[in-house]
Amino acid sequence: MKGLLKKGISLMLGLTMVVALFTATSFESEAKAKKASAKKNIVVVLDAGHDTTHLGCHYENFEEGIANLYIAYYCKQELEKYAGVTVYMTRYTLECPYGADPNSATKCLAARVNCAKNAKADVLISLHNDYDPDLDKSQNGSKVIIPNPNYRPQLCVQGSQLGQSILTQLVGTGLTVNNWKLCPNGTGIVTRDSTSGKYPDGSVKDYYALINQSKSAGIPCIIVEHAFCTNESDRLNHLSTPEQYQQLGIADATGIANYYGLKLKQ
Numbered sequence: 151m152k153g154l155l156k157k158g159i160s161l162m163l164g165l166t167m168v169v170a171l172f173t174a175t176s177f178e179s180e181a182k183a184k185k186a187s188a189k190k191n192i193v194v195v196l197d198a199g200h201d202t203t204h205l206g207c208h209y210e211n212f213e214e215g216i217a218n219l220y221i222a223y224y225c226k227q228e229l230e231k232y233a234g235v236t237v238y239m240t241r242y243t244l245e246c247p248y249g250a251d252p253n254s255a256t257k258c259l260a261a262r263v264n265c266a267k268n269a270k271a272d273v274l275i276s277l278h279n280d281y282d283p284d285l286d287k288s289q290n291g292s293k294v295i296i297p298n299p300n301y302r303p304q305l306c307v308q309g310s311q312l313g314q315s316i317l318t319q320l321v322g323t324g325l326t327v328n329n330w331k332l333c334p335n336g337t338g339i340v341t342r343d344s345t346s347g348k349y350p351d352g353s354v355k356d357y358y359a360l361i362n363q364s365k366s367a368g369i370p371c372i373i374v375e376h377a378f379c380t381n382e383s384d385r386l387n388h389l390s391t392p393e394q395y396q397q398l399g400i401a402d403a404t405g406i407a408n409y410y411g412l413k414l415k416q
């Protein structure tokens with residue numbers, strides 16, 4: 151009797167283990183399948199920096215808010231030639247869609263991050279062009295500002311790899327790698343820290359609101375500074391015609407597609 155009971159118990163234990171194992175395996179494969187299907191489609195939110203209320207840099211006949219919008223549209227158009235990607239923009243017109251109050255720059259930036267959150271973005275890519283405030287005309291070329299390694303270090307890693315992929319394409323259009331004088335590391339991949347802001351873990355925040363608010367939302371965000379309008383060669387050869395903006399937009403899209411391993415639609 152005792153032996154039979156023991157046998158019964160061990161059989162039941164064995165069965166429970168098999169069931170537990172089976173359940174664990176099916177949960178695991180379900181999770182894997184979910185992960186695979188989630189990976190099937192990448193959501194990219196492109197942010198054309200500035201607008202007619204929150205002006206960017208301007209020099210000679212160059213107006214940054216207009217140039218950034220051109221580049222964003224061309225980038226979206228090119229990226230949509232690939233399968234497995236959905237592209238949104240934080241603005242589609244020259245005007246600010248988030249309230250045309252010149253003192254609302256902070257609110258406007260928060261709204262752009264919210265746009266990415268609502269779209270369930272895998273990444274927020276802000277497209278800009280640069281200006282040297284001292285009119286130092288030797289400053290030229292492209293750089294990408296990425297999240298610093300604090301608080302959510304994985305976002306820094308992703309930003310760095312995506313940024314490098316885009317930078318490689320931009321250099322392919324004839325632009326140089328900018329050695330930013332605020333952060334002269336020679337790579338064109340830079341971080342910039344806030345002087346006072348902290349993340350919840352006490353580490354130093356990223357300087358740019360778009361990057362630090364995206365980081366708080368768990369979204370990698372990078373700022374692509376394509377070229378310098380204060381540099382004559384950059385302005386004339388890369389920032390003067392729609393064709394040149396198209397070339398930059400295609401370079402961005404190709405860099406994004408390469409990073410995510412996207413394939414052109416059949």
Ligand SMILES: [Zn+2]
Nearest residue numbers: 199206278279
């Ligand atoms: Zn800008």
